[in-house]
Amino acid sequence: MDLAFSKEDNDFREEVRTWMTENAPRERRPRDLVAMREFDLAWQRKQYAAGWAGIGWPEQFGGRELPLTQQLIWYEEYARTSLPPIDARFVGLAHAGPTLMVRATPEHQAFHLPKILAGEVVWCQGFSEPEAGSDLASLKTKAIVDGDHLVVTGQKIWTSFGPVADYQELLVRTDFDVPKHKGITWVICDMKSPGIEARAIKTIEGGQEFAEVFYDEVRIPISNVVGGINNGWSVAMSTLSFERGTAFTVSQVQLSTSVERLIEMAKSRKSVNGRPVIEDEALAKKLARARADVAALRSLTYLNISRNARADQPGPEGSMLKLQDADLTKRVFKLALEVLGTRSLANPHEEDDSYWVDRHLLSYSSSIGGGTSEIQRNIIAERVLGLPR
Amino acid sequence: MDLTTSPEQDEIISSSAAFLRDRLPITRIRALFDESSNVDDAAWSGAAELGWFVLGLPEANGGVGFGLADEVHLFREIGRGLATGPFLSTVLAARVAAFGGHAALAEAIGGGQRVGIVIPGSSTLIGADGSLTGPLQLLDCEADGLALAVSPEQAVLVRVSDLTGVTPVACIDPGVRLCRADASGVAPIARVTADVDPVQRRGHVLAAAMLVGINEAVRDLSAEHAKSRVQFDKPIGVNQAIKHPCADMAVRAQLGYAQSIFAAVANDEGREDADYHAISAHLAAGEYADLSAAATVQIMGGMGFTFEHDAHLYCKRAFVLGQLFGGTSTQLGRLLDLPSAR
Numbered sequence: 025m026d027l028a029f030s031k032e033d034n035d036f037r038e039e040v041r042t043w044m045t046e047n048a049p050r051e052r053r054p055r056d057l058v059a060m061r062e063f064d065l066a067w068q069r070k071q072y073a074a075g076w077a078g079i080g081w082p083e084q085f086g087g088r089e090l091p092l093t094q095q096l097i098w099y100e101e102y103a104r105t106s107l108p109p110i111d112a113r114f115v116g117l118a119h120a121g122p123t124l125m126v127r128a129t130p131e132h133q134a135f136h137l138p139k140i141l142a143g144e145v146v147w148c149q150g151f152s153e154p155e156a157g158s159d160l161a162s163l164k165t166k167a168i169v170d171g172d173h174l175v176v177t178g179q180k181i182w183t184s185f186g187p188v189a190d191y192q193e194l195l196v197r198t199d200f201d202v203p204k205h206k207g208i209t210w211v212i213c214d215m216k217s218p219g220i221e222a223r224a225i226k227t228i229e230g231g232q233e234f235a236e237v238f239y240d241e242v243r244i245p246i247s248n249v250v251g252g253i254n255n256g257w258s259v260a261m262s263t264l265s266f267e268r269g270t271a272f273t274v275s276q277v278q279l280s281t282s283v284e285r286l287i288e289m290a291k292s293r294k295s296v297n298g299r300p301v302i303e304d305e306a307l308a309k310k311l312a313r314a315r316a317d318v319a320a321l322r323s324l325t326y327l328n329i330s331r332n333a334r335a336d337q338p339g340p341e342g343s344m345l346k347l348q349d350a351d352l353t354k355r356v357f358k359l360a361l362e363v364l365g366t367r368s369l370a371n372p373h374e375e376d377d378s379y380w381v382d383r384h385l386l387s388y389s390s391s392i393g394g395g396t397s398e399i400q401r402n403i404i405a406e407r408v409l410g411l412p413r
Numbered sequence: 414m415d416l417t418t419s420p421e422q423d424e425i426i427s428s429s430a431a432f433l434r435d436r437l438p439i440t441r442i443r444a445l446f447d448e449s450s451n452v453d454d455a456a457w458s459g460a461a462e463l464g465w466f467v468l469g470l471p472e473a474n475g476g477v478g479f480g481l482a483d484e485v486h487l488f489r490e491i492g493r494g495l496a497t498g499p500f501l502s503t504v505l506a507a508r509v510a511a512f513g514g515h516a517a518l519a520e521a522i523g524g525g526q527r528v529g530i531v532i533p534g535s536s537t538l539i540g541a542d543g544s545l546t547g548p549l550q551l552l553d554c555e556a557d558g559l560a561l562a563v564s565p566e567q568a569v570l571v572r573v574s575d576l577t578g579v580t581p582v583a584c585i586d587p588g589v590r591l592c593r594a595d596a597s598g599v600a601p602i603a604r605v606t607a608d609v610d611p612v613q614r615r616g617h618v619l620a621a622a623m624l625v626g627i628n629e630a631v632r633d634l635s636a637e638h639a640k641s642r643v644q645f646d647k648p649i650g651v652n653q654a655i656k657h658p659c660a661d662m663a664v665r666a667q668l669g670y671a672q673s674i675f676a677a678v679a680n681d682e683g684r685e686d687a688d689y690h691a692i693s694a695h696l697a698a699g700e701y702a703d704l705s706a707a708a709t710v711q712i713m714g715g716m717g718f719t720f721e722h723d724a725h726l727y728c729k730r731a732f733v734l735g736q737l738f739g740g741t742s743t744q745l746g747r748l749l750d751l752p753s754a755r
Binding site (some may be wrong): 025026027028029033093096280284287302308309311312313315316317319320321322323324326327329330331333334341344347348398400401402404405406408409410411412413 | 415417636663664667669682693694746753
């Protein structure tokens with residue numbers, strides 16, 4: 025066991041740190057969706073031009089194919105910027121792209137993957153539906169084969185960046201007469217197709233990334249189907265083996281930075297009673313507890329990455345990271361409001377304190393998005409402990 | 414960077430687990446509850462023969478020369494097995510003797526001489542000269558034996574016979590022997606400062622390792638019960654109200670384990686944030702074991718509330734381990750005062 029990085033890895037860290045310092049966007053990320061898309065894509069283009077695009081992608085698809093420890097280092101350095109862990113590039117780089125790599129035809133790969141890497145396109149996800157959330161396989165958006173096209177009618181929801189996306193990884197039901205997992209098809213949907221309407225859903229912190237997407241007889245070429253008709257479930261699950269433990273690194277490092285900033289704030293600010301916030305013993309203990317818990321989460325990240333570097337298939341431990349990251353995110357940003365005290369009442373976006381209010385409100389999504397914490401607990405109980413379904 | 418176990422560590426895990434299973438099974442540990450000593454002499458000697466008490470001591474000091482990260486794996490098994498006896502304080506005492514310049518004593522401790530530990534009270538002091546003063550409690554100490562007293566700055570060994578008013582009292586944990594005592598300027602027979610050997614830091618990490626073992630043990634007990642206990646014609650584990658607490662135990666066990674080995678390696682590599690990670694490990698693993706053990710009592714239902722079932726033994730041991738090296742409240746304060754981790 026060792027925690028030391030090799031000289032090569034340390035040199036790599038220096039290189040990344042220098043590059044990030046000189047190149048990471050310093051201006052505030054816009055809140056307007058179209059401007060946000062441009063901001064995120066410009067950032068991707070900058071990374072691409074400097075040879076940093078797709079650090080975990082295989083070289084054959086234009087990626088850097090860095091070893092896991094260097095991916096970890098990249099994300100740790102990335103986290104030193106104040107950029108969000110997930111942005112408009114996420115679905116393309118971390119989900120749709122990797123899916124295309126393992127399941128799509130060379131033609132689709134050659135067309136789409138370079139565009140994702142080069143920051144030319146935004147992808148969104150069309151999985152969840154109003155009646156298919158955690159029970160994703162019960163989705164009902166219908167696709168009928170009409171010649172060489174699928175004709176899609178239905179509705180998707182929780183589609184981040186839907187209104188400004190170019191493409192969508194879309195799950196549709198192509199067979200209603202077989203068990204639910206067996207009648208699903210994964211298809212590339214051009215978001216500019218006639219019959220698509222994406223309506224923004226405003227979220228509790230005032231954000232507008234979310235959308236519901238309506239499909240009214242949308243015609244999609246059958247050649248856009250990936251993995252074959254009715255094989256969509258296995259295609260959708262194929263990225264599970266791509267994620268090898270680095271997914272929550274940025275979030276977890278930023279959480280640690282947040283705890284340290286909160287401790288500084290608690291020392292320098294005064295409570296309504298006129299005494300430094302840190303003298304509130306109950307609050308001080310919560311901050312210390314947060315330090316210990318954040319340290320443990322970081323250690324688990326390191327342990328997971330160590331194990332995954334040696335395993336062919338990542339284990340179900342990834343669910344543990346997601347679960348703890350969500351719980352701790354909620355706890356830390358709630359704690360931020362305690363440190364702010366009555367100042368947390370105001371939510372003007374231009375003030376620094378509003379960052380904490382924003383992050384607190386956003387944190388409610390951490391245990392819902394990307395698979396709820398309840399589903400993560402089911403996965404851990406069933407796959408790690410062998411409990412009955 | 415690699416936190417996977419080495420073949421040597423895998424060997425420590427399997428051999429110590431086998432030893433505890435054969436020589437100190439839970440039936441034997443329960444039998445010891447009613448005896449005057451909580452130590453099984455034969456098993457203790459066997460552990461000494463295996464080098465358990467000097468595993469992490471350098472070879473130059475007569476030890477096996479392994480790291481704290483290797484000792485973590487031994488203590489995780491000791492915690493899991495609810496092994497009774499002063500394993501933790503004896504291992505730390507061997508270091509105080511060795512680094513304090515008492516090679517013969519270190520050898521005796523390595524060979525099986527037991528050393529208990531002082532639980533300081535609010536007014537207990539270890540002076541600059543290492544002298545011990547104030548009312549205190551003793552864990553697993555023998556009247557003619559030695560006791561280890563530790564602060565963040567130093568660690569000392571004192572003779573129990575130099576203390577006054579040594580009075581046995583029942584401990585919350587039936588596997589632990591507790592005494593109250595007084596010290597008035599008791600001179601140490603061995604002393605080491607933290608800059609020479611960070612005894613308390615190592616204590617934090619090994620206590621954390623034992624708490625991880627406890628967390629893993631209750632996780633497995635709960636999962637087994639959730640699979641086999643049938644109510645309403647189904648195993649109770651199909652219910653999320655049972656399933657989810659079990660999942661939380663699994664997560665806490667992994668987190669506690671990860672932080673314990675991280676802290677141990679940070680110590681072994683001489684990182685400047687080693688204390689930060691050691692205290693974090695003790696605090697985190699302590700809270701996690703506490704929560705998991707309590708949830709296990711609940712999952713076991715009425716059986717979990719009986720003395721016959723082991724669930725309460727894990728709760729009680731976790732509580733005792735949390736009180737070591739200042740207790741939770743003091744540790745939280747210390748952690749907050751330290752500079753940020755690297």
